[in-house]
Amino acid sequence: MPSPQSPQSPQSPQSSSSPRSRQETAVTSVVVPFEPDTSPTSLGRLGRLGREVPERWHTVDRSAHAPHIVVVPGDDGADPVAAALVTARPHTAYLKIVDAVGDVPAAVRAVVAHARDRGLVQVKWEGWTATPEAAAAAGFAPMRPPLAPAEDGAGPDAGYVRWLGEGPGTEPPYYGQTTHFTCGAVTALVAQAHAGALPREALDREAELTLWRDATNFPSCEPVGLGVAVRRAWPSSPVTVHLDTDRPVLLDHFPEKEQEWRALLQRTSRTEAGRTGVPVDPGHLSLAAIRSALDRREHVLLLVSLAGMLGFDVPHWVLCHGVVPGAVVIEDPWAQTVAGDTWVDAHLLPVTDSSLDTMSVLSADRFRGAVVVGRPQ
Known part of the structure; x- marks a missing residue:
């Protein structure tokens, strides 16, 4: 086989008939594959981008998780105003935002609408650059961090979840096995x-x-x-x-x-x-x-x-x-x-x-x- 918590549990999302959902489903976006030489700067002027985000996009081989970029074009159809790197495990029912850049709220709305279009039940957001305030404003709830932190910075300290329909109830703790066989x-x-x-x-x-x-x-x-x-x-x-x-x-x-x-x-x-x-x-x-x-x-x-x-x-x-x-x-x-x-x-x-x-x-x-x-x- 392979080798101080927050008391909050994931919140129930807005229903698909809510004003928030109608706004998200109307978001205009373009989905493009993530290639090894892709970087936020190649997508146009997306605001102030630090070096950390493009470097993280390329530190691992994400190809097994269908990486793609959800891009929000500008009003004039020229340079995009926002983008998000999105991945997910195959044969599952969610999308994960690795990072959102540029107009972050617009990027997240576009990803949620993209997930709804695909009939998925959940969107997650890794907390590399996402703040609790930005996540809450986008309808995401904090997930309990792992009981044992990942070694060597292999995962973010925080993560957020938004269910696109009814949620599953109370949240269990997360604990990662420390051996290949336990x-x-x-x-x-x-x-x-x-x-x-x-x-x-x-x-x-x-x-x-x-x-x-x-x-x-x-x-x-x-x-x-x-x-x-x-x-x-x-x-x-x-x-x-x-x-x-x-x-x-x-x-x-x-x-x-x-x-x-x-x-x-x-x-x-x-x-x-x-x-x-x-x-x-x-x-x-x-x-x-x-x-x-x-x-x-x-x-x-x-x-x-x-x-x-x-x-x-x-x-x-x-x-x-x-x-x-x-x-x-x-x-x-x-x-x-x-x-x-x-x-x-x-x-x-x-x-x-x-x-x-x-x-x-x-x-x-x-x-x-x-x-x-x-x-x-």
Whole structure:
């Protein structure tokens, strides 16, 4: 698998029939691809531009995230008055503003209108140069910053979100996994912090590695072992494992001798599940069932492949914690910083139902693995 908070939660956006929305949908803009030699200065006179913005645009290879520039032309059709560099993970339902330059409010209005035209549900804004005041004026709410700051300045200190319809409810904390293999443990910890079963301040590296050590199949966490570890850590939380195969999973890339002892550990996990009262449902968990669980304020730890979103076919745990029309909202503990992907992308991430359905069917025998954690009793 890959390798002092604000108390505010994302605000509900204006509805699509509001005066603000009508104004945004009328914004005139031009969308152009972002090329390696593109810079704000090549787009014309966009006001006072510091060196920081064009340099940041080129510090990473953003090509995997469909980078493009939304340009607002001037009244005379000559030089543009504003522009925004926009990216997004593939197979998701949002756009992210990396930077807006020139007439920033006009640039942001143009991006929001662009997102509405594409039928997306959310726009995010990285806080490299955005101020809280500018974000609030544009209808964006601050997102909680990560509990553990990104290393080496890989992400901005602040991020903002605007839902283009109904929002998903309360915001969970964001915590990025600190190893390549602890995503399962992190999703479980974030779920319990969101449910109120774990203090947010207790979500740290010690908690991450402790839960991973109890759940691991060396080095990854398979569904049954993860479910059993969650039940042991929080006996008052109902846990159900969904796994529609009876063979050992996540072992195909190991040599046969390495598979044998890991398979034995997985059989032991099933025995432990029976002993501790953790049901293992062999039926296929549908997207409708995931949505129903989230409507009941349960949490779904879901095993996915990162091939669609990040470009490499690696099994990975994400947390499903909310729904909006047409999309499930997840927390991804991994951000691909070398591609310009930051915690702003990975936090409150809407994935369309069809995309999530596709990316959560794994391996040649197309199994789905999940752990549903109910509300503490």
